[in-house]
Amino acid sequence: MAPQSDRSPDEGQPYFGGAEDPSSAAGGTPAGSRGTSPARSALAPRDTAARRKGKARRGRGKARSESLLSKQKRSRRMKANDRERNRMHHLNSALDALRSVLPTFPDDAKLTKIETLRFAHNYIWALTQSLRLAEQNLPEPPACLYPQLYFRFSEEKEEGK
């Protein structure tokens, strides 16, 4: 993650295609091509000549209120993007905290997100087994004898490919 983490948050500038009219956002500028979902494309009708004509016919007051509306829309979107970014940062912090208590080999190996979650699951499972054995006063086998912990982890890596 280190390579990506040096990407400053500001680098992901909010995208609005530099246009107020959302319909023009479908234009496909380099920045505009980012984050274009099918739903968004469907909601972004092309700026046809008829459409432009219709717009021109409308009164100035209406155009003004529309631009005000789109400004409000844009501001809400920017705020939502901000919150979403923060939410994901918090999620990543939690993931880092989880990583920090998981044993890895080598020590500085960094688990991916999915690996972290799966390994944490298996690690908890292994610790639970140890606890059960301890409660029954049974000798605790060495960790390497917990095939689940190691096997499952590698198995899922295999599965994932």
Added chain:
DNA sequence: TAGGCCATCTGGTCCT
């Protein structure tokens, strides 16, 4: 160069 991983943007949905 293909594939994996990631950050970010976005629109939809649910909740308060």
Added chain:
DNA sequence: AGGACCAGATGGCCTA
């Protein structure tokens, strides 16, 4: 109404 959460899409970076 606004915020949280989610899933899909996209582009950048890195590695085999």
